[in-house]
């Protein structure tokens with residue numbers, strides 16, 4: 249939680265809202281204020297609400313399909329976008345099953361996903377805009393141009409993988425030229441890496457943005473941002489973007505307090521300071537012990553990637569990540585009072601309540617780990 253736990257401003261907003269009623273199946277003023285704040289942060293004028301990241305990506309894809317009249321979608325190999333069928337494809341795949349670099353495999357993530365849905369989800373590798381262009385040209389020639397490209401602007405489910413310089417700009421140009429809707433899934437980056445997430449940080453504006461996680465400050469809330477053009481299909485009723493608890497008063501009260509009172513410019517300056525400090529500390533440990541790895545981070549997010557090679561996509565990650573050391577680092581942290589999200593693809597989220605002492609403790613434990621594995 250980038251806000252820390254039980255932030256008093258969010259707690260107060262939730263308590264006050266509860267007294268007034270928590271469900272009317274109708275918008276409250278807070279949803280308007282939140283929409284305006286998001287429009288300002290993410291440079292997209294139109295917003296709809298959901299209750300989770302999966303709902304945001306599911307509805308965003310449907311809107312893109314409704315707008316373009318196309319069925320296929322293109323994603324980045326290895327990216328997680330939630331638990332609905334269309335995006336539970338080409339993630340968590342073993343290295344030898346990834347398939348050819350030019351056209352990696354479409355494979356289901358677990359059982360219960362219809363093959364017909366799997367076949368409609370195609371994948372390309374991150375940080376390779378030229379291949380995306382070739383793939384879209386080829387799909388267009390086959391009459392299978394996708395409705396959208398859905399991607400994280402910085403991958404947050406392989407530790408942290410940043411876009412190489414020029415990559416996002418190229419993706420923006422390519423998708424526009426092919427008439428494919430570009431969705432930045434900012435469920436992890438939104439609110440967390442800058443006020444306006446990846447849109448602000450990298451200065452590239454997609455056609456749609458999906459949010460959840462940090463938006464509700466601990467309550468299940470999500471949102472979809474759109475251009476005027478994309479929003480027309482929702483406004484004219486041709487795509488139904490609906491849900492009983494969408495934009496519910498409790499979630500919106502929390503999101504309003506979160507955006508207006510907690511995640512302020514000072515909060516982002518604090519997070520940038522902490523991240524710089526922790527990254528620098530980890531680099532010093534790596535240098536001292538000669539570990540195969542490097543620290544990488546942005547805003548509140550970061551990690552140490554245990555790999556001799558720089559990871560720029562899923563295939564390189566799977567080929568090089570030291571999985572055992574990553575597992576060990578998690579356990580080592582937990583045994584010393586540092587609770588990281590479980591999973592060796594995860595990263596840290598610094599919070600506005602963290603201090604220099606807190607990040608120094610992290611570095612201290614990392615140094616202990618480095619000493620133990622080097623002994």
Ligand SMILES: Cc1ncc(COP(=O)(O)O)c(C=O)c1O
Pocket residue numbers: 300301302303305328329330331400405433434435436460461
């Ligand atoms: C980038 C991304 N998109 C979507 C989701 C799905 O969000 P939720 O778990 O709220 O459905 C996640 C969850 O981890 C995510 O990391």
